[in-house]
Amino acid sequence: MSLASSVLAGERLALARLLSQIENDHPSGRAALGELFSHTGQAHLVGVTGAPGTGKSSLVNRLAHHYRHPPPGVSQRKIAIVAVDPSSPFTGGAILGDRVRMRDLSGDPGIFIRSMAARGSLGGLAPTTASMVQVFDAAGFEIIIIETVGAGQAEVDIARLAHTTLVVEAPGLGDEIQAIKAGILEIADILVVNKADRPGVENTERALRSMLELAHPTRRVFKHHGLNETIPMPERESNDDSLWVPPIVRTVATQGDGLPELVEAIADHQDHLEITGERQDRDRTRLQAELELLIQGNLVSRWRQGISDSQYQEILESLIARQISPHQAVDALLDGGQKA
Amino acid sequence: MSERKIRVLVAKPGLDGHDRGAKVVARALRDAGMEVIYTGLRQTPEMVAEAALQEDVDVIGLSILSGAHMVIVPRVLELLKANGQEHVNVFVGGIIPDEDVPRLMESGVVGVYGPGTLTEDIIRDIRQAVIGTPAP
Ligand SMILES: Nc1nc2c(ncn2[C@@H]2O[C@H](COP(=O)(O)OP(=O)(O)OP(=O)(O)O)[C@@H](O)[C@H]2O)c(=O)[nH]1
Ligand SMILES: [Mg+2]
Numbered sequence: 001m002s003l004a005s006s007v008l009a010g011e012r013l014a015l016a017r018l019l020s021q022i023e024n025d026h027p028s029g030r031a032a033l034g035e036l037f038s039h040t041g042q043a044h045l046v047g048v049t050g051a052p053g054t055g056k057s058s059l060v061n062r063l064a065h066h067y068r069h070p071p072p073g074v075s076q077r078k079i080a081i082v083a084v085d086p087s088s089p090f091t092g093g094a095i096l097g098d099r100v101r102m103r104d105l106s107g108d109p110g111i112f113i114r115s116m117a118a119r120g121s122l123g124g125l126a127p128t129t130a131s132m133v134q135v136f137d138a139a140g141f142e143i144i145i146i147e148t149v150g151a152g153q154a155e156v157d158i159a160r161l162a163h164t165t166l167v168v169e170a171p172g173l174g175d176e177i178q179a180i181k182a183g184i185l186e187i188a189d190i191l192v193v194n195k196a197d198r199p200g201v202e203n204t205e206r207a208l209r210s211m212l213e214l215a216h217p218t219r220r221v222f223k224h225h226g227l228n229e230t231i232p233m234p235e236r237e238s239n240d241d242s243l244w245v246p247p248i249v250r251t252v253a254t255q256g257d258g259l260p261e262l263v264e265a266i267a268d269h270q271d272h273l274e275i276t277g278e279r280q281d282r283d284r285t286r287l288q289a290e291l292e293l294l295i296q297g298n299l300v301s302r303w304r305q306g307i308s309d310s311q312y313q314e315i316l317e318s319l320i321a322r323q324i325s326p327h328q329a330v331d332a333l334l335d336g337g338q339k340a
Numbered sequence: 341m342s343e344r345k346i347r348v349l350v351a352k353p354g355l356d357g358h359d360r361g362a363k364v365v366a367r368a369l370r371d372a373g374m375e376v377i378y379t380g381l382r383q384t385p386e387m388v389a390e391a392a393l394q395e396d397v398d399v400i401g402l403s404i405l406s407g408a409h410m411v412i413v414p415r416v417l418e419l420l421k422a423n424g425q426e427h428v429n430v431f432v433g434g435i436i437p438d439e440d441v442p443r444l445m446e447s448g449v450v451g452v453y454g455p456g457t458l459t460e461d462i463i464r465d466i467r468q469a470v471i472g473t474p475a476p
Contacts, residue, residue, distance in 0.1 A: 012393060012394070013393060013423060013424050013425070016393055016394055016395070016396040017396055019396065020347075020396045024344060024345075087375075088370060088371070091370065091371050091372065091373045092345070092373045093369065093370035093371060093372060093373045093374050093375060093376070094370060094375045094376065095366055095367065095370050095376045095378055096375060096376065096377045096378065097378045097380075099377060099378070099379050099380075099391060100378065100379060100380035103380070103387070106384075106386070106387045106390055106391075107386060107387070107390065112394055113391075113394055114394055114395065115377050115395060117345070117375045119345075
């Protein structure tokens, strides 16, 4: 049986193995992904980002636990978690410590947690995170939660990959400036104020709310109503269907407070994506971006094979000697590549 | 493509609450270019084996100070085997009486390290074990 069919049959060791092949960009991993790809597109992808130590992993732990132990009448979902941590730029090594906060999930065959190092990527995800997620998707995991590195920067990569992006803030991080600088609001589908048991929650929430108002000036009327309150979705006007105002949800990840509200906000966003057709748009944009990136990479390496090192060096030297401009160098190199 | 990374699970089974040693080793392995999955305190053998499977690690480092190594280690090895992961190299660090070392090695442990072991020695042994036993 091929690795891909073992994965489809639900074999966990095969899944773990395939994830490694994908992570190492091994040709057999690519082949397996080819077999699996038609099975993807089912899962809901939830991104969790935010500054270091805001409680992302603790929150992921609670979220997953909640999906595995739903209230009566709600079906249980299979959950995959991909947790990305930084690689050392000097040694390439990494300490992946997110599992420490996810002990509650052990022993549950409906959960699969995989840690990965960013391996030189700066956007909060690793170069192969998207492909790993595709494998989980094909393997039948219904919700895939992706925890980013948490650089606290505008992590556009996760917003592009996930259907629903949670931005986690916590009191006492100098939030106001931080969030504005990072432009983090633009990527948030849901804002989570975690560590709501800590002093300063009010300030954090106020800062976020006033920035939301800046971003959505027509939504000023929506005020906060108390602990764990989600801003209600605005009454939809007929011409206003596509508007999503990110709700602010307070949580205490260590206790589980606010989790039902958070789960509900995620479900609301999922509905919103379905109703407005934005889900298809996002999937389309993401796959197109992935395609173009791959084309670039492939064209470059193909071209590089078609040109000799000496040709390349020669033109590079003319450029450095300022005999030709960078554009002229490109013309010469691409022509050279074609002739070769 | 890129050079294959050695993935190591560092776990601290047992009930004692000290993980300083485990953390020192974890950092040393990272500084040697390895990817270290750190799982924290009070791991059961079942938790260790489950994490090793999901993370598809090459190596497990168990730090055991509680004296329960003759119970914990064989159980971890048994679970690895049951999961089809007998290729994973298991190392044990901590306070292990001399007379237990041969028994651990016979049961399939690759290396046993007492207090004061140089991290360079551990790194060298891990590299040797992993490069000598490529994943099937
Ligand atoms: N008081 C309080 N502490 C919390 C809460 N959530 C998490 N913590 C603590 O905050 C610390 C960091 O939590 P993590 O879940 O590891 O945070 P993280 O964002 O995943 O951290 P990185 O992955 O390192 O960026 C831990 O000590 C948690 O116990 C909370 O709601 N209230
Ligand atoms: Mg974390």
